[in-house]
Amino acid sequence: MRLSVEGVGHAYGGTTVLDGIDLAIAPGEIVAVVGPSGCGKSTLLRLIGGLERPTVGGVFIEGDAPAGSLNPITTVFQDFALLPWRTAAGNVALALEDHRLTRAERDEIVADVLARTKLTDFAGAWPRQLSGGMKQRVAIARALAVRPAVMLMDEPLSALDAQTRELLLDDLRDLWVRERFSAVYVTHNLAEAVQLGHRVMVLSRRPGRIREVVEIDVPLPDRPARAAELEPMQRQLWQMMRDEAMAADRELTDAA
Amino acid sequence: MPPDMAPDAAVEARTPPAAAEAKGRRPVPFRGGTFRPRAIPFAAPLVFLVLIGLWELGSRSGLISPIALPAPSEAIAAMGDLIETGMLWRHLEASLSRLVMGWTIGTVAGIVLGLAIGLFSLARAGLSPVVSALFPIPKIALLPLFIIWFGIGEGSKVATIVFGTFFPTVIATYGGVDSVDRTLIRMGQSFALSPLSIVRKIILPGALPAILSGARISASIAIILLVAAEMIGAEYGIGAYILLAGSLFALDQLIAGVAMLSIIGLTVAWLIGRAERALLDWRT
Ligand SMILES: Nc1ncnc2c1ncn2[C@@H]1O[C@H](COP(=O)(O)OP(=O)(O)OP(=O)(O)O)[C@@H](O)[C@H]1O
Ligand SMILES: [Mg+2]
Numbered sequence: 329m330r331l332s333v334e335g336v337g338h339a340y341g342g343t344t345v346l347d348g349i350d351l352a353i354a355p356g357e358i359v360a361v362v363g364p365s366g367c368g369k370s371t372l373l374r375l376i377g378g379l380e381r382p383t384v385g386g387v388f389i390e391g392d393a394p395a396g397s398l399n400p401i402t403t404v405f406q407d408f409a410l411l412p413w414r415t416a417a418g419n420v421a422l423a424l425e426d427h428r429l430t431r432a433e434r435d436e437i438v439a440d441v442l443a444r445t446k447l448t449d450f451a452g453a454w455p456r457q458l459s460g461g462m463k464q465r466v467a468i469a470r471a472l473a474v475r476p477a478v479m480l481m482d483e484p485l486s487a488l489d490a491q492t493r494e495l496l497l498d499d500l501r502d503l504w505v506r507e508r509f510s511a512v513y514v515t516h517n518l519a520e521a522v523q524l525g526h527r528v529m530v531l532s533r534r535p536g537r538i539r540e541v542v543e544i545d546v547p548l549p550d551r552p553a554r555a556a557e558l559e560p561m562q563r564q565l566w567q568m569m570r571d572e573a574m575a576a577d578r579e580l581t582d583a584a
Numbered sequence: 585m586p587p588d589m590a591p592d593a594a595v596e597a598r599t600p601p602a603a604a605e606a607k608g609r610r611p612v613p614f615r616g617g618t619f620r621p622r623a624i625p626f627a628a629p630l631v632f633l634v635l636i637g638l639w640e641l642g643s644r645s646g647l648i649s650p651i652a653l654p655a656p657s658e659a660i661a662a663m664g665d666l667i668e669t670g671m672l673w674r675h676l677e678a679s680l681s682r683l684v685m686g687w688t689i690g691t692v693a694g695i696v697l698g699l700a701i702g703l704f705s706l707a708r709a710g711l712s713p714v715v716s717a718l719f720p721i722p723k724i725a726l727l728p729l730f731i732i733w734f735g736i737g738e739g740s741k742v743a744t745i746v747f748g749t750f751f752p753t754v755i756a757t758y759g760g761v762d763s764v765d766r767t768l769i770r771m772g773q774s775f776a777l778s779p780l781s782i783v784r785k786i787i788l789p790g791a792l793p794a795i796l797s798g799a800r801i802s803a804s805i806a807i808i809l810l811v812a813a814e815m816i817g818a819e820y821g822i823g824a825y826i827l828l829a830g831s832l833f834a835l836d837q838l839i840a841g842v843a844m845l846s847i848i849g850l851t852v853a854w855l856i857g858r859a860e861r862a863l864l865d866w867r868t
Binding site: 377379399402403405407409411412413414422423425426454456470474 | 765767768770771773774775776777778781785786789790864866867868
């Protein structure tokens with residue numbers, strides 16, 4: 329299944345937030361999206377996820393979703409979005425309950441994704457008992473449970489501390505190596521972008537337009553070992569972002 | 585549980601270290617002793633016992649005139665009479681059935697309308713002003729109307745309680761729905777949950793703490809209205825009993841009746857506390 333974003337623009341009231349976004353996501357590809365604060369990254373994900381309709385352009389699905397996919401386009405939220413009144417296993421099960429599955433099938437999927445995200449021992453824990461990193465792993469397990477063709481991840485690691493972020497980044501990379509999911513991965517963190525993205529799309533400040541798309545042609549599994557090669561790319565991205573970020577920053581201070 | 589002020593702990597914490605060991609090794613002063621609620625199970629019964637004991641002493645010594653206030657022992661004797669003659673159960677049965685019926689109907693209807701107002705813009709725009717307009721009307725003032733509409737018997741009494749509990753429940757429920765985290769609802773939509781599932785699994789549990797604290801308030805309102813409603817045309821019921829005792833100046837019976845209301849109130853509060861602990865065990 330391919331996802332294509334064609335000429336998408338979006339406005340809230342009079343202010344244009346996104347303009348002329350074209351993007352195609354191939355199966356198994358991770359596109360990282362970076363850009364200054366307020367440039368419309370979260371809005372772009374909501375449009376792709378069908379939670380809002382774009383003012384111009386459209387988002388299209390080509391081809392069939394892979395067999396067994398229950399929710400082809402699935403979001404992982406920055407603040408986890410776990411129900412506090414359900415245990416880890418209950419939160420994962422929530423995503424499956426509206427599908428025609430027997431109880432045994434459902435339990436099997438839940439146990440399987442919890443094992444894949446190393447959460448088996450915490451199946452019965454309440455969200456309040458889990459650390460931030462574990463909460464986000466529960467949210468990732470929930471997303472995996474519906475076998476998505478495309479995962480939309482809005483700064484999934486930015487609510488976590490630096491060490492946990494590093495660990496979870498490794499987990500995500502291992503997961504990709506096993507599952508080959510495709511994803512749109514929004515982040516503020518350029519290191520995350522070059523570690524996880526096959527392509528990095530740089531947006532300009534509001535209204536968000538595509539400034540540059542950078543290919544990162546180091547295979548994902550090799551990236552931790554070949555960090556030296558990624559370094560210049562990260563610096564190149566930062567050069568691009570810097571001017572935009574500074575201008576955006578000044579804009580916000582003026583507005584305030 | 586009110587915060588525990590623990591005045592002695594506070595004094596201790598502020599006491600400066602003895603001058604002699606001013607430069608010696610010493611633990612950091614402990615300052616965490618105040619404002620720490622803890623369960624003290626025997627406090628409440630003890631306070632009740634002490635108050636009643638003082639009252640009894642006052643009556644026996646003649647400090648409290650029996651015309652102004654009968655001794656607790658007399659009220660207990662009146663209660664004993666009620667139990668012996670079997671009238672207690674008659675009164676309790678009449679009152680409790682009105683209370684349970686009225687409160688249940690009022691609460692269920694209130695939750696339904698509260699959800700409707702919380703979920704649908706049209707219901708909110710159209711009905712929430714109506715709720716605000718009707719909520720502050722004392723339902724006792726409408727009792728004559730209810731008697732005309734629902735009859736002098738059970739109907740008007742139950743209706744008074746229904747109307748009294750309905751409005752606070754509506755307001756608590758839609759306040760609870762409004763306070764449900766929007767990102768949780770977004771999450772439900774993004775996983776393509778049906779609207780019914782979102783209401784049942786996300787919105788209702790999220791609003792439940794507010795609904796239950798609304799239930800606490802509406803239960804007390806129900807007891808107040810019960811007595812008021814039973815003062816007109818009721819043969820049995822705690823309100824009728826209190827009214828009759830009052831008109832005969834049988835103060836011992838009056839106190840016995842009032843004590844029964846307090847016991848009902850305490851029981852209801854305890855039941856709701858149990859429900860909260862059972863339903864909201866996911867909170868700390
Ligand atoms: N529902 C909305 N109504 C009106 N304006 C909105 C709405 N959602 C977002 N905006 C505005 O659209 C712009 C882009 O918002 P968006 O959240 O997509 O930015 P972002 O790139 O995700 O920012 P950040 O990096 O801070 O997460 C912002 O200026 C924001 O104020
Ligand atoms: Mg955002």
